Amino acid sequence: MARVLGSFLLLVVVSSVAMATDPSPLQDFCVADPSGQVLVNGFACKNPSLVQADDFYFGGLRMRGNTSNPVGSKVSPVFVDQLPGLNTLGIAMARVDYEPWGLNPPHFHPRATELFTVLEGTLEVGFVTSNPENRFITKVLQKGDVFVFPMRLVHFQRNIGNTKALAVSTLSSQNPGIVTIANAVFGSKPAISTDILAKAFQTGNDVIENLQLKF
Ligand code: GLV
Ligand code: MN
Numbered sequence: 001m002a003r004v005l006g007s008f009l010l011l012v013v014v015s016s017v018a019m020a021t022d023p024s025p026l027q028d029f030c031v032a033d034p035s036g037q038v039l040v041n042g043f044a045c046k047n048p049s050l051v052q053a054d055d056f057y058f059g060g061l062r063m064r065g066n067t068s069n070p071v072g073s074k075v076s077p078v079f080v081d082q083l084p085g086l087n088t089l090g091i092a093m094a095r096v097d098y099e100p101w102g103l104n105p106p107h108f109h110p111r112a113t114e115l116f117t118v119l120e121g122t123l124e125v126g127f128v129t130s131n132p133e134n135r136f137i138t139k140v141l142q143k144g145d146v147f148v149f150p151m152r153l154v155h156f157q158r159n160i161g162n163t164k165a166l167a168v169s170t171l172s173s174q175n176p177g178i179v180t181i182a183n184a185v186f187g188s189k190p191a192i193s194t195d196i197l198a199k200a201f202q203t204g205n206d207v208i209e210n211l212q213l214k215f
Pocket of ligand 2: 107108109149155
């Protein structure tokens with residue numbers, strides 16, 4: 001009996017570790033109350049009797065994102081910060097616009113897997129597996145195609161057409177987060193010492209200083 005109980009407890013512990021993602025809700029909804037004074041994992045709930053339809057609504061994706069930037073792409077997030085009704089629900093989305101040959105540069109989501117759907121255009125996408133293999137998995141996607149970027153892996157998309165492209169992503173967290181590699185490494189505040197990056201990237205301080213100026 002003790003052994004059965006022990007195995008059961010082990011299973012509970014292992015499965016709770018293996019299912020490390022946004023926790024399941026314990027109520028119908030918990031609309032985020034960003035002004036709440038209580039600090040919890042997520043946002044505190046707005047009083048349910050004060051909740052309105054607009055708490056579950058976001059009308060901000062009708063327009064193209066502004067892609068006038070050096071990479072020629074724009075991610076317009078619909079995370080819990082934009083849509084308070086997402087709080088505790090473990091899901092979010094984003095619209096991604098691309099100029100011809102625009103790039104959504106290498107980045108990862110610290111808390112989410114991403115399911116990516118092309119609505120317009122032709123996109124080259126890819127992700128890299130963890131050490132030591134660092135295998136690069138890449139594919140060209142057409143309108144209507146779907147691709148998954150597994151949780152926390154570095155990935156990118158590039159428009160390889162001469163027309164604008166459009167995609168939507170669904171992400172498995174209300175607050176997926178985005179870490180853009182170049183910004184995190186060369187644009188941190190305060191900056192990581194140039195000599196640390198020069199050694200890490202096996203290059204000269206001048207190359208690193210140049211990159212730090214850009215980010
Ligand atoms: C957004 O993060 C995306 O990769 O499309
Ligand atoms: Mn992404």
